[in-house]
Amino acid sequence: MRLDSLTRDQIRAFAGAKIFERGEEYLTSELVNELDIDSEGIVTAKVEGTDTYEVEVWEEEDDVGAVCDCPYDGHPCKHVAAVLLAYLEHSAKQRKAKTKQPKAKESASGGKSAGSLKANLKRCTHTELVELVLEGTKGNKDFERKLMLRFVPDSKKTLTTLLQQVKTVRLKVSEYENYYSSSCRKAAREFKAILKVLTDAPPEVRVEVRFAVADRILPFLNEYGFSNEPLETALELALAELVKDVATPEFQPQRDQIIQWMRRYHDKGNHGMTDELLACLLKLSATEEELRDTIHWLEKKGSWSSYYRKLIAELYAKLGDEEAELAALSKNLEGMPDHWRLAEFWTKQGAADKALKTCWDGVQRGKGYSEELFAFLREDCLRRDDAEGLFTLLVEHLKRPYGGWHMEQLSASRRMLYRESSSSGDFLQEHELLRDRLHKQGDTAGLVRLYTLYLNPLKVSLSLYQEMEHLLPEPERGAITEKVLGHLKQKIGKDTWGSSPERRLLAEIYAHGKHWDALLDLVKNDFDLLAHYKDRLAPLHPHVYLEAYTKEVEKLINGRGRSNYRAAAEHLLEIREFYERHLNQSRKWLVYLEELKRANLKLRALHEELGKVRL
Incomplete structure (x- = not known):
């Protein structure tokens, strides 16, 4: 806006x-x-x-x-x-004020009058021009800094002034301030303004001032331990240019100082800039001595960490030390990403068999997730026309849904997200390859074997259910879809309250099959699901919807708060539709609304929200 x-x-x-x-x-x-x-x-x-x-x-x-x-x-x-x-x-x-400003008079020749700004400035004396420029610097630090960098030959004096300006930027956090703190945003703008004018400054001034800005922001973020996007952006600008500034040999002492400063704050880590600091440290490690020193620092931080082992291996690769690189990649080989990095190493060495074995070890025993491993093995199976290998790969892939988590480790909401990601037809590639191959061959037993993989534990989406219906002939189709429904009902159990991924999926299947009574029985005690299927079920069961929505409105109003009132107002629009469109009872709607307003007469915010939706 x-x-x-x-x-x-x-x-x-x-x-x-x-x-x-x-x-x-x-x-x-x-x-x-x-x-x-x-x-x-x-x-x-x-x-x-x-x-x-x-x-x-x-x-x-x-x-x-x-x-x-x-x-x-x-x-x-x-x-x-x-x-x-x-x-x-x-x-x-x-x-x-703009509309009242008179237009500039024009001379008899038709050009601009002699009163134009340029003409008047040309007639000013040197003293008058100096006074004008100095007047323009009042309250305009950006202009003052530009003039200083351009006309003050003494870089030490300029540096002192800029450092003092960095020092006086006000950084504070009160008990009420947070990520959106206005004082932090203001400070970030002031820092950026100082950084902006450094483009034309002497190299030594750029280095000192950029480091001074970084050394104001990072300790502040570390002390309070919270993220702040405006300040972090200003810090990133300072660090990015600082890394470039100290790349030359003349700034070796400053580079050494900055490296130690970055390591110190990376070790403290009570801020959101550890990744940025590490990236800068790796860029600053240019000589063999610096590379080995960085490796030693990373090893002390924890060579057990997959992330640090990756960085250590990359630094050894920069040094051309393949033996040390292999040792770093092979150490504590637990995660799938670790296996993939080792496989890449073997591929570069031309050791295809070792790369293939490493990938299979990774998908069968490695923790986490790596799409690269699956892609490598998938291509190998296709190259060898190995359907059994694809089956094995699919079994392993199904243990690791997107995000690298085992299905049993996922929360209900995460499992639902996984299913929804598949509901648009986004099947695993191994599944698609096997499905197309088996369908083309008319291999019904193979298709049953394929779909059975999804039953225990249950990992079915609506699109997969529809695919089963489409591709399987009877009696196989009925047998496997009954198993799916049985598994879902068993998961839901006797408790008819509360939402779950299984309940949502079963609702999708009922809606797909147009089993409206079964769908209503499933969702009637879950308001979110009931609302989701309103367009399909409300015309058939308006009284059920009227009761559910009036209870929800009552609950929201009793909960107080503008957001609750706003939601209640939206639900009241639906209630009006139930009364007027589905029940043809406009008079009852008006009575209900009037009674609700009268019962909550003192809730001004509620009445404001009702007014916004014209109720």
Whole structure:
């Protein structure tokens, strides 16, 4: 949503009527101060209340982004509303001022008048121009820094000034601030502005200032132990250029200092930048001595770690030490990714048999998941026309759904996600290859063997169930689909309450077969599933839906909170449809709505949400 096209009605809808009114009171009481709009269109201001609160507002694609460091738990707060209204007022004044500006008079020749800016500047004396430039630096640190880097020949003085500016950037976190802290966003912008002007600075100035910025941000993040995207972005900019700056031999002492600094904070690790630091450290390791020193540091951190072993092997490869590289790759060979890296090594060495054995060992005994291993073995099976090998590979693959987890280790929601990823026809490639081969050969026994793989433990999706129905002839089709339904019903058990992947899948199968009574019996005590099949079941069973939705609305209202009221309002629209469309009882709907409003007369936020959906 564009801030420059924002209206009072949009602010009221964004904040809610009550918060909007409080924001208006703050504005009329002149409690909004230091309103500023930066070059990126971000609006900042300070609002006086119980304390002085910093507010920041910015554009988002379909909304307004805002943060305030006040302790109010809701969003947005009255301070944000006040700043939005102040911005609206400021924009209106700006537009009005522009329309009142007279057009520049033109000379008799038709050109621009002698009063143009360029002509007037040319007539200024040297002293007047200097005064104008100095006046322009007031409150504009970016302009001041650019002038300093261009016209101050003393790089030491420039460096001292820039370092002082880095030092005075305000970094703070109050008890109410978090990832979206406005003060952190403001600090990040100031750091970025300093970094931006360094392009034309002498190399020694660039190195010192970029390191100073990094050394302000990283200790701060490490001390408080939280992620902050604006500050992390500024830190990444500083580190990326710093690594380039110290790549030359003249900056060897600084590079050594920066390497030790990065290692120290990587070891502390109470921040979200460990991966970035490690990537920078690897780039800074250029000489043989630096590479071996980095290897030694990584080994001390834990050569038992698959990730560190991978990095150590890569560094040995840079050194051309194949024996040490192989030793690192072969150590503690437990995970599938470890096996794949070793297989890649053997492939580069031209040892195809060793690579193949390593891959089979990986899929059969390795932990985790590696698609590369399966792809390598799949291609080998195809090359040798090995159907039995594909069966073996599929069995192993089914033990490891996407994400590298065994099925029994997955939570119910993760298992459902796995099934949903397959419901669009996204079968494992081994399955597709075997299915097409067996169907083409008319091998019914082979197809039954294929589908039986999915029964214990059950790993069936709707698309797989539909495929069984389509490809298997009777009586095999009926036998295996009955087994699927039996497994699902057994998993669901006698408890008819609560959602589960098995219940969702059985509901999909019932809907696919148009078994509406069985579907209703399955989902009637699960509101989410009942709502999911509303379009199919509500016309057949409107009273069931009316009862379920009215209970849900009552539960949401009793739970209090604007989000609950918003959901209740949406459900009331559905209830109106049940009354008017399916039951033809418009009068009862009006009575029900009026009674609900009367019973909750004091819940202003509820009535606001009802008003938003015109109820």
